[in-house]
Amino acid sequence: MASVGVVEGLKLEQRHGKDRVRVGRVWRDPDGTHHFVEWTVSIALFSDCLPAYVTGDNSNIVATDTMKNTVYAKAKESTERIPVELFAINLAKHFTTFYEPVTAAFVNIVEKQWERVYVDGQPHRHGFKLGSEEHTAEVQLKKSGALQVSSGIRKLRLLKTTQSGFEGFIRDKYTILPETRERLLGTEVTASWRYVFESLQSIPKQPLYFLNRNADVKKVLIDTFFGPEKGVYSPSVQYTLYEMAKMVLGRFHEVSSVTLKMPNIHFLPVNLSSKDNPAIVKFEDDVYLPTDEPHGAIEASLSRIQSKL
Numbered sequence: 001m002a003s004v005g006v007v008e009g010l011k012l013e014q015r016h017g018k019d020r021v022r023v024g025r026v027w028r029d030p031d032g033t034h035h036f037v038e039w040t041v042s043i044a045l046f047s048d049c050l051p052a053y054v055t056g057d058n059s060n061i062v063a064t065d066t067m068k069n070t071v072y073a074k075a076k077e078s079t080e081r082i083p084v085e086l087f088a089i090n091l092a093k094h095f096t097t098f099y100e101p102v103t104a105a106f107v108n109i110v111e112k113q114w115e116r117v118y119v120d121g122q123p124h125r126h127g128f129k130l131g132s133e134e135h136t137a138e139v140q141l142k143k144s145g146a147l148q149v150s151s152g153i154r155k156l157r158l159l160k161t162t163q164s165g166f167e168g169f170i171r172d173k174y175t176i177l178p179e180t181r182e183r184l185l186g187t188e189v190t191a192s193w194r195y196v197f198e199s200l201q202s203i204p205k206q207p208l209y210f211l212n213r214n215a216d217v218k219k220v221l222i223d224t225f226f227g228p229e230k231g232v233y234s235p236s237v238q239y240t241l242y243e244m245a246k247m248v249l250g251r252f253h254e255v256s257s258v259t260l261k262m263p264n265i266h267f268l269p270v271n272l273s274s275k276d277n278p279a280i281v282k283f284e285d286d287v288y289l290p291t292d293e294p295h296g297a298i299e300a301s302l303s304r305i306q307s308k309l
C-alpha cells in the first residue's frame with residue numbers, strides 16, 4: 001500500500017514510517033499477578049506529503065521519531081492488559097485522527113511468546129520463559145474509518161514421525177524421489193488470518209477477545225495437522241495445509257480468510273555403507289539427517305467467496 005500522487009508529470013508512490021520499535025509492558029493485578037508482553041512495532045503512514053519529496057518542505061511530515069515515541073506513550077496509557085491487535089488499532093486510530101494530513105495508517109506488531117512459568121506445579125506470579133513462536137497482528141485503518149485486522153503466528157515448528165506420505169507425483173528423467181506412504185513430516189507454520197471486522201465499532205467489546213480467539217485458531221491448526229490420538233494420514237503438505245485452513249474458516253465465522261505458509265522441512269534418510277560393510281546404517285524410518293535448506297515452499301490462501309446477491 002502506498003500514497004500515490006502526480007508531481008512534475010511523474011507518478012510518485014510513497015509512504016513513511018518507523019520499523020521495529022521494541023517495547024515491553026508489564027501489567028500488575030491487585031493480587032500480585034503480573035502480565036508481560038514484548039512487542040516489535042512497525043508503523044507506516046500514508047499522507048499527502050509530496051512537498052517533502054519534491055521541494056524539501058517537511059511541514060506535513062510526522063517525524064518517524066515521533067511515531068516511535070507514540071508507541072511508548074500509548075503503551076504507558078494502556079493501563080489495562082490489552083491484546084496486541086487492540087494496541088495496533090489504538091495506534092492506527094491515533095495517527096489517522098490526530099494528524100490532519102494522514103490518510104491511512106498501517107501497523108504491524110510481532111509479539112514474542114513470553115509464557116508464564118510453573119514452579120512446583122503452580123503458575124508463577126512474575127516469572128516468564130520465552131517460547132519460540134511469535135504472534136503477529138496487522139492493522140490497516142483509513143481516515144474514513146475503514147479497517148482491516150489480521151492476526152497470525154510464525155515460527156510454529158510442527159513435526160510428526162509417521163502418517164505422512166507423498167505418491168503419484170509427476171515422474172520424469174530428473175525424478176529420483178521414491179514414492180512413499182511412510183515418512184516424517186516437519187514444517188514451520190506461518191499463519192495469518194483476516195477478521196471480518198471492517199470498522200472500529202464492529203470490534204468485539206470483550207477486552208481479551210483477540211487473545212482467546214487466537215489461542216482457539218492456533219489449537220485448531222495444530223489439532224488438524226496431527227489429527228486425533230491415532231493421527232491422520234497426510235498425502236502431501238498441500239492436502240494438510242488445505243485441511244487446516246478449511247477447518248479454521250469452518251469453525252470461526254469472524255475469520256474471512258486464512259493464509260498458510262508451510263515449508264516442507266526435510267529430514268533426510270541416513271544410509272551409510274562401505275565396500276566392506278554394505279549396511280553400516282540401513283535406514284528403517286529411524287535415523288535422519290535434519291536439514292533447513294533447501295526446503296519445499298508450500299503456501300496457499302483460503303477465503304470465503306463473497307456472494308454478489
Ligand SMILES: O=c1[nH]c(=O)c2[nH]c(=O)[nH]c2[nH]1
Nearest residue numbers: 166177235236237238264296
Ligand atoms: O508434501 C509434499 N509436497 C510436495 O509438493 C513435494 N515435493 C517433494 O519433493 N516432496 C513433497 N512433499
